[in-house]
Amino acid sequence: MILPGFGLAAQGKLAKAKVLIVGIGALGCPALQYLVGAGVGQIGMVDPDAISESNLHRQLLYGQADIGKSKVAIAAGAMRLQNPAIKIKTYPVAIVRQNALDLMKGYDLVIDATDNFQAKYLLNDAAAILKIPLIYGAVTRYQGQVSVFHFPDQEGVSYNYRDLFPIEPADNIAGSCESLGVIGVLPGIIGCLQAAEAIKIITGIGRSLAGRLYTHDFLETSNYEIAILKNEEVKPLTREAFLITENQSSEYWEEIDVDEITVDAFLKLKTKEQVFVLDVRESEEYPAIDFSDAQIPMSELIQKLDLLPNKEICVICHQGIRSVYAAQLIQAKKGLKTYSLKGGITAYFNKLT
Numbered sequence: 547m548i549l550p551g552f553g554l555a556a557q558g559k560l561a562k563a564k565v566l567i568v569g570i571g572a573l574g575c576p577a578l579q580y581l582v583g584a585g586v587g588q589i590g591m592v593d594p595d596a597i598s599e600s601n602l603h604r605q606l607l608y609g610q611a612d613i614g615k616s617k618v619a620i621a622a623g624a625m626r627l628q629n630p631a632i633k634i635k636t637y638p639v640a641i642v643r644q645n646a647l648d649l650m651k652g653y654d655l656v657i658d659a660t661d662n663f664q665a666k667y668l669l670n671d672a673a674a675i676l677k678i679p680l681i682y683g684a685v686t687r688y689q690g691q692v693s694v695f696h697f698p699d700q701e702g703v704s705y706n707y708r709d710l711f712p713i714e715p716a717d718n719i720a721g722s723c724e725s726l727g728v729i730g731v732l733p734g735i736i737g738c739l740q741a742a743e744a745i746k747i748i749t750g751i752g753r754s755l756a757g758r759l760y761t762h763d764f765l766e767t768s769n770y771e772i773a774i775l776k777n778e779e780v781k782p783l784t785r786e787a788f789l790i791t792e793n794q795s796s797e798y799w800e801e802i803d804v805d806e807i808t809v810d811a812f813l814k815l816k817t818k819e820q821v822f823v824l825d826v827r828e829s830e831e832y833p834a835i836d837f838s839d840a841q842i843p844m845s846e847l848i849q850k851l852d853l854l855p856n857k858e859i860c861v862i863c864h865q866g867i868r869s870v871y872a873a874q875l876i877q878a879k880k881g882l883k884t885y886s887l888k889g890g891i892t893a894y895f896n897k898l899t
Contacts, residue, residue, distance in 0.1 A: 556749040557585060563748045566590040566653040568641055568669060570617045572733030573683045573740065574659035575607040580741035582625045586748070588633040589625070591618045592649060594640045604730040641665065643789055646672040655679040655697075655747055657740050667714045670695060670707035671783050679747055682707060683740045685728045687865055687892070688764040690736035692755055693774070694743055699757035709777040710759060710845070713874045715804075732764050759845070763831075770830040772845040779848075804873040806888040809897040812860060821860040821885065826872045831864060835891060844868045851879050858883045866890035 563586050567574050570593040581589060597605075597612045597620065612620045618636040625634055637649060650656055650672055658669045658680055666682070673680035679697035684690065698704050739760070746752045755771075762769045807815070815821045816837065825838040826847060842850050844863070859882055861869040869886040876884045887894065 551751055552749065556751060559749050560585045560745070561587045563655075564588040564590070564653045565655055565657065565744055565748075566592065566650055567657045567659055568592045568665070569659035569661065570607075570621050571595070571601065571659065571661065572604040572728065572730075573661075573685065573737040574657070575605050575621070576734045576737030577657050577659060577683075577741040577744070578621060578625065579607065579628070580738055581744060582629045582632055584741070584745055585629070586632070586744075588635070590635040590637060590649070590653060591621060592637040592639065592641050593617045594638055604728065604733050606734070641668065643668065647676060647785070647788070650676055650678060653678065655681060655744060657681045657683070657744060659683060659737065659740065661685075663715055666707065671788055674706055674783060675785050675788055680707070681740045681743045681747075683736045685733045685736050686867060687727055688729055688732065689864065690732050690762045690764075691759060692736055692739045692743065692762075693759045694747070694754045694756040697747060697754060697756045700753065701757075703757060703776070705757055705774045705776065706780055708780045710774050711871045712777055712780060712848075713871060713878070715870050715874070729764055732762070735762060735764075761828075766832060768830075768832075770828060772828050772843065775845060775849065777848055804870050804877070805885045806866070806870065807860070807885045808888055809894050812885075812887050812894070815858075815860060815885075821858045822855050824854070824859055824861050824872070826861055826863050826868055827891075833891070833895070838862065844872055847872055847875060848879075851876065854880060854882070856882065858885070860885040860887060862887045862894075863890050865892050 565581055565586050567578055570591050595617050596614055597608045597617055599613055602608060607621055607624060616638050618638050622634045622636050625632060641649060646668055656673055656678055658666055660666055669680060673696045680695045682693045682695060695707050696704050743755055746754050757774050758771045759774055760771050823838045825841040826844040828843045859876060861872045861884060863869040866887055866889045869890060873884040873886045876882055
């Protein structure tokens with residue numbers, strides 16, 4: 547109450563707010579705890595999973611005695627003890643096309659605390675249809691990201707997750723956040739930032755991350771932002787198309803397979819000068835490398851495709867995730883054979899050291 551610009555009016559907005567958190571795991575737990583502590587009036591929790599021992603090192607809301615029990619049930623009980631006045635709704639189900647719109651409808655904003663690409667695209671498309679702000683969070687290995695979609699920036703422009711990553715990768719490409727691993731403390735940082743964005747949107751204080759993708763690098767203890775650019779090729783998705791479409795990415799481009807090559811295969815191609823090596827990291831990212839032929843940040847790639855040569859391309863990034871998106875985009879728009887370096891520059895240096 548003593549914070550400048552954050553008085554009874556702001557606290558009242560929090561008390562009236564309804565927030566849906568999808569995924570009560572490594573991201574969802576810290577976001578949930580801080581929103582409950584902040585006095586958000588109603589919180590919905592979506593997660594079909596039971597607690598497992600492998601969750602405990604990064605999902606600190608749960609303990610050994612909770613193993614085998616429902617995440618949403620245990621989380622709801624703990625949050626009612628923390629704030630008895632809060633209204634909590636639990637949905638122990640997986641969010642899918644058939645129920646996403648119904649689950650999200652009526653909430654003021656949605657926090658994406660999921661750990662796989664399919665769910666992230668699903669939540670984005672549903673939020674676009676319902677015109678509900680979506681607070682995106684993702685963690686992979688040593689990096690985490692946060693942004694806000696479907697909420698106007700300072701210029702009044704709203705952005706879509708597909709403006710940044712137009713094509714949903716196939717299930718067998720790049721892996722899920724969980725399968726790639728993550729340092730335990732990182733989801734706590736990113737989940738807290740998601741809660742902070744929710745508080746800013748609800749109360750109207752500060753500047754949200756709408757139009758910006760914030761990245762935190764655990765190993766470097768550094769962070770940077772990139773501006774999100776509107777992708778004019780992203781088509782509005784109707785409610786009807788959303789409900790019947792098996793593959794959400796087919797509404798934008800046909801699903802495109804990408805060859806993910808190992809470091810050994812990459813070195814052979816590079817030695818023979820068979821490929822053009824494209825680094826899609828942002829200029830602020832480390833480590834610097836001297837073996838790429840060009841650097842075009844992922845955030846600028848769609849506007850600079852004409853700069854690419856007419857030859858085979860191998861795309862590289864920090865961990866081999868953005869490079870898959872970039873390779874799909876290049877193949878879709880340029881028709882060039884394109885590879886992605888599996889594991890990214892991290893795998894490259896691990897192999898050589």
